[in-house]
Amino acid sequence: MSDLPTPDPHIPAPLQRELQSAFASLSGCTGVPPETDRSILAMAQMVGIAHHRRRARTTLIRLSTAAAAALLAFSVWLIWPVPTATQPKPLAITTPEDLNRDGLIDMLDALTLARYVDTSQPGPDLNADGLLTRADVDTLALSAVSLERGSL
Amino acid sequence: MNPTHASKVFSAILGAAILGAALFAHGAQPQVGDVQAAAPARFQAFDIFIDSGTTPLAAYQIEVKDTAGHASIVGIEGGESLAFSQPPYHDPRAIQNEHVIIGDLSTADAAALPTGPTRIARLHVMVQGGEPNWTAILMTAGTVNAARIDATIQVRAAVIETEEGAGK
Numbered sequence: 001m002s003d004l005p006t007p008d009p010h011i012p013a014p015l016q017r018e019l020q021s022a023f024a025s026l027s028g029c030t031g032v033p034p035e036t037d038r039s040i041l042a043m044a045q046m047v048g049i050a051h052h053r054r055r056a057r058t059t060l061i062r063l064s065t066a067a068a069a070a071l072l073a074f075s076v077w078l079i080w081p082v083p084t085a086t087q088p089k090p091l092a093i094t095t096p097e098d099l100n101r102d103g104l105i106d107m108l109d110a111l112t113l114a115r116y117v118d119t120s121q122p123g124p125d126l127n128a129d130g131l132l133t134r135a136d137v138d139t140l141a142l143s144a145v146s147l148e149r150g151s152l
Numbered sequence: 153m154n155p156t157h158a159s160k161v162f163s164a165i166l167g168a169a170i171l172g173a174a175l176f177a178h179g180a181q182p183q184v185g186d187v188q189a190a191a192p193a194r195f196q197a198f199d200i201f202i203d204s205g206t207t208p209l210a211a212y213q214i215e216v217k218d219t220a221g222h223a224s225i226v227g228i229e230g231g232e233s234l235a236f237s238q239p240p241y242h243d244p245r246a247i248q249n250e251h252v253i254i255g256d257l258s259t260a261d262a263a264a265l266p267t268g269p270t271r272i273a274r275l276h277v278m279v280q281g282g283e284p285n286w287t288a289i290l291m292t293a294g295t296v297n298a299a300r301i302d303a304t305i306q307v308r309a310a311v312i313e314t315e316e317g318a319g320k
Contacts, residue, residue: 107255108294111211114259141241145253152217
């Protein structure tokens, strides 16, 4: 950079002359001193570098947050229990219908009850009519095939 | 953005939303011409088979669903074996639905129970809009002493024999 300020090519020459004359009449010199020009330029560069560093830091923080969120979502997806639809849902408690005590009410319980009926063994009176008949088997079987017991 | 400009933008968005909702509601209403555009319905039957190997099958419970949502169950028929010839137990809500759980049992002697691949039920369905995609799960299968047994299941399109013996 030279000692004298370089004329700006975008400012029309008449305007430049008028500005120089006006500035000279106020301060008694012909332009901005070169050392002032250099110090302003140095300050501007420092401000620019600091701004660039701030932007880079903000971008890094955003990328790290996004990566952490993606990693968290992937981890949740990995450990989330997938329902395996192969068996009826086990009961939390044993009920009178669960004759084979396997935690499920299904056709195996109905078959067990049907054998009780056929062989006149005592069993649960599921329809509460005071008798153990094939109607109790029907009640149990219809309960077993209720759509609520499905897993699809 | 000044308050006047913001209120204009808000009014424009609100107006567009109301217009869009009105157009959507109009499109969702069945129109007279839509009846002819709907896909034609057809009736089909699907057989459900169980293969219990060499073990006599005394009870089963199967969940079946058309995951494509094109089938609507209109009837459930029993199987080919005498032990399971009656329609199986099912939830009445499965009719007019694409999802059913069927199950049945037999207290007959082991000699009268089926072994190997056997058709245990036939689903009659109304199909509309595409091919059904059946998913079936064997919930349980048991033998004469009500012991759980291993078995495999299969759902197949039925081949219905007419009285003259010709398949259709």
